[in-house]
Amino acid sequence: MDLIVKIIHEIWKMFLEMSPYLLLGFAFAGILHVLIPKEVVTNQIGKKSIISIIKATLLGVPLPLCSCGVIPTGVSFYKNGASKGATNAFLISTPQTGIDSILITSSLMNWTWAIFRPIIALITGVVGGILTDVMDKEEEGKEELEEVSSCSDCTIKEKKHWLIEIIDYAFFEFLPDISRQLVIGILIAVAITMFIPPTVFTDYLTSPILNMFLVLIASIPLYVCATGSVPIAASLLALGVSPGAVLVFLMAGPATNAATISVLWKSMGKRSTLAYLISIIGGALFFGFLIDYVLPAQWFATVAISTSHNHGSEESWIAIISAILLISLILYVEFRKIVPKKIKIMENSKIYVVDGMTCNHCKNSVETNLAKLKNVEKATVNLENKTVTIKGSASADEVKEVINGLGYEYKGEA
Numbered sequence: 001m002d003l004i005v006k007i008i009h010e011i012w013k014m015f016l017e018m019s020p021y022l023l024l025g026f027a028f029a030g031i032l033h034v035l036i037p038k039e040v041v042t043n044q045i046g047k048k049s050i051i052s053i054i055k056a057t058l059l060g061v062p063l064p065l066c067s068c069g070v071i072p073t074g075v076s077f078y079k080n081g082a083s084k085g086a087t088n089a090f091l092i093s094t095p096q097t098g099i100d101s102i103l104i105t106s107s108l109m110n111w112t113w114a115i116f117r118p119i120i121a122l123i124t125g126v127v128g129g130i131l132t133d134v135m136d137k138e139e140e141g142k143e144e145l146e147e148v149s150s151c152s153d154c155t156i157k158e159k160k161h162w163l164i165e166i167i168d169y170a171f172f173e174f175l176p177d178i179s180r181q182l183v184i185g186i187l188i189a190v191a192i193t194m195f196i197p198p199t200v201f202t203d204y205l206t207s208p209i210l211n212m213f214l215v216l217i218a219s220i221p222l223y224v225c226a227t228g229s230v231p232i233a234a235s236l237l238a239l240g241v242s243p244g245a246v247l248v249f250l251m252a253g254p255a256t257n258a259a260t261i262s263v264l265w266k267s268m269g270k271r272s273t274l275a276y277l278i279s280i281i282g283g284a285l286f287f288g289f290l291i292d293y294v295l296p297a298q299w300f301a302t303v304a305i306s307t308s309h310n311h312g313s314e315e316s317w318i319a320i321i322s323a324i325l326l327i328s329l330i331l332y333v334e335f336r337k338i339v340p341k342k343i344k345i346m347e348n349s350k351i352y353v354v355d356g357m358t359c360n361h362c363k364n365s366v367e368t369n370l371a372k373l374k375n376v377e378k379a380t381v382n383l384e385n386k387t388v389t390i391k392g393s394a395s396a397d398e399v400k401e402v403i404n405g406l407g408y409e410y411k412g413e414a
Contacts, residue, residue: 011186017107017108017319021103021107023322023325025064026171027170028103029098048133052083056082056125060089061122064100065094070091071263075268077090084268085130085133088268088275091264091276092121092125092128096254101117101226101229105230108230108234109237110301116247127283131279135275171333173360174360176334176360178225178227182225182330185228185229185230209289212244212245214245215245215252218249219249223257229254233246243292243297245292255280263407267405348391348392352403354366360383362383366388370390373398375392375394375395377391379391387414
């Protein structure tokens with residue numbers, strides 16, 4: 001019983017530390033969503049050039065998209081005419097960081113980490129985009145892109161007040177996409193802090209190089225979002241893991257996982273996928289070595305999480321209210337996932353089963369691209385039931401081509 005109480009207490013302390021920054025980050029995410037519509041991104045990264053690669057990276061770094069959301073978004077950009085180099089630059093830079101993860105990094109780690117993460121994401125994104133254009137010179141499938149080229153009136157959405165749109169996206173679209181990963185990250189961080197002896201890394205795994213490669217091997221297949229990775233990274237750093245190895249985790253964890261690699265291989269080809277992996281892995285190791293062997297160690301030192309909340313003054317009313325609000329929002333969005341909405345059957349419609357849709361970005365990507373088909377009046381995705389309802393006379397083959405082209409798996413009619 002005492003152990004359970006202690007675990008709950010540690011989780012509560014973690015929420016106290018991160019909630020004010022995380023809520024602020026979500027608010028900024030909503031503002032960015034309103035200020036930078038997806039159409040603006042598509043228009044800026046359409047051409048095959050270094051300028052497009054730089055633009056794609058600059059647009060991707062602040063956007064709060066983890067790999068589950070950035071992959072369908074990036075593939076959608078590619079299907080709508082973006083070059084492979086610009087698309088890969090966006091896919092590499094975006095999941096590594098975001099305005100929300102920058103703020104939580106400054107809270108749980110320090111401002112050096114918060115500044116270095118977007119800089120590294122920017123550099124690796126540009127390098128990865130250039131490498132992609134060098135390795136994969138053939139722009140395959142451009143004939144098919146004409147069929148799904150972007151249009152201004154393919155989908156008609158109800159216009160909302162800008163403030164409502166910000167709140168709706170920040171807390172009811174973006175938060176549900178990362179809520180489980182965030183909670184898992186916190187639980188792993190607490191487990192590391194409580195159950196792993198602090199002398200393990202200082203006594204047995206003292207080599208920074210060994211730490212980097214061990215973390216890299218564990219990170220490549222693992223899925224953790226940029227925000228959820230920060231509590232884990234802070235706990236590893238407090239245990240004595242080298243800062244370079246922690247950086248490897250912060251880069252490779254959010255940007256690579258088995259599902260991402262599979263979708264990229266299928267949608268953009270093996271050469272683009274290899275360029276993507278080389279950029280992430282090479283960049284992580286390069287900057288990891290730079291931090292461990294070149295830059296001052298004190299820049300990347302942080303206070304241990306388990307002792308960073310001992311002062312009662314830190315438990316301010318802002319932190320307490322923010323923690324309660326964030327926990328309440330997480331419980332609410334998880335309840336909405338567990339209790340799915342009823343599907344409204346529209347006239348002249350068919351329901352198809354689609355595997356691989358995991359977040360609201362997947363939902364928007366599928367709905368937007370299906371709505372561009374000539375014989376589709378409306379497309380509505382139900383994430384809980386993994387279905388899409390098509391109103392119109394589009395054939396199953398047309399629907400299948402769009403869905404599979406975005407990296408999802410068409411399973412036939414429901």
